[in-house]
Amino acid sequence: MDTTYDILIIGAGPIGLAAGLEAQRAGLSYLIVERGCLVNSIYNYPLNMTFFSTSERLEIGGIPFTSLNAKPTRAEALEYYRRVADSAKLNINLFEEVEHLQPEGEVYRISTSKGSYLARKVVVALGFYGIPNLLHVPGEELPKVRHYYFDPHYYYRQKVVVVGANNSSADAALDTWRKGADVTLVVRQPELGSIKYWTKPDLENRIKAGEIKAYFNANITEIREREVDIETRQGKVTLENDFVLAMTGYQPDFSFLEKIGVQLSQDEKRYPQYDPETMETNLPGVYLAGVVCGGMDTRVWFIENSREHAIKIVEHITQELQEEKV
Structure with missing residues (x-):
């Protein structure tokens, strides 16, 4: 017969792991299912990334999370979350994608790419790093266009256009320039956006010195094998180009939320419906945790302010399960 878990957690990012830890401490049976590797979003961060937050x-x-400096690196974060998973012996299935969720009597059946499970409660702790915000311009499908930036060495002696105004675009522009790329930054806004305080002056100085070219109030309009067209207030500019790094942000998997029945607001923000006190959605027994709660406002929730979701959720689930037994 199928094992019925008290909680099935979708996503093995930091908040999914936090939910597993809380479930374990509450004495609840649980399983974490993740479509990629452990803390998959952090794994896909740039190789030399430093967090804005302290450890x-x-x-x-x-x-405890200790790091060599006040601001931990990607490598230190990966090490920390691996050690958390191992030391707590968290019950995790990796590289297993959840495909569907449906009620079956008083429980939910969760169908995945490798099997199916029964659970009394479900926690959806999806990140937002898996689906990039597209430019929607001709040529975006070319292999030279990347929505993820990993290692600057790859772009040595290449003509690189970086699109975006925030942290990821600033890091990509500076890193690739320092490794020998010819870098042009394309920013839709009139100025740089929200950038780490130790990075922003560096980028501003590189732009002022002409070492990194920058177009503000500008948009890419077409990408070709060897060129890129940019629309500026002064008119169209055509640049020789080898690679485009479109650091335009990411979004949660709204199609998955809609498929399982979580209601979303109909405006551009796509806020999912949930009770902020319990994190329970319009689906009884289905909860949201982490950045997915913010819809398209992906800068509302971070690890440091959404880890409390795990505590709220497990407290509510524990209370409900106890009441069901009475």
Whole structure:
């Protein structure tokens, strides 16, 4: 017969792991299912990325996170979350994608790419790093266009256009320029956006010195094998180009939320419906945790302010399960 878990957690990012830790401490049976590797979003961050937050603000479950400097690196974060998973012996299935969720009597059946499970409650702790915001311009499908930036060495002696105004675009522009790329930054806004305080002056100085070219109030309108067209207030500019790094942000998997029945607002923000006190959605027994709660406002929730979701959720689930037994 099928095992029925108290909680099935979709997503093995930091908040999904936090939910697993809380379930374990509450004595609840649980399973975490993740379509990629452990903390898949962090794995896909740039190789040399440094977090804006300090290490203690990235801790989950009260397990200490120490780093060499005040701001931990991607490598240190990966090490920390691996050690959390191992030390707590968290029950995790990796590289297993959840395909559907449907009620079956008083429980939910969760169908995945490798099997199916029964659970009394479900926690959806999806990140937003898997689906990029597209430019929607001709040529975006070309292999030279990348929505993820990993290692600057790859772009040595290449003509690179970086699209965006925030942290990821600033890091990509500076890193690739320092490794020998000819970099042009294309920014839709009239100025740079929200950038780490130790990075922004560096980028501003590189632009002022002409070492990194920048077009503000500008948009890419077409991408070709060897060129890129940019629309500026002064008219169209055509640049020789080898690669486009479109650092235009990411979004949660709204299609999955809609498929399982979570209601979303009909405006551009696509806010999912949930109770902020319990994190329960319009689906009884289905909860949201982490950045997915913000819809398209992907800068509302971070590890440091959404790890409390795990505590709220497990407290509510524990209370409900106890009431069901009475």
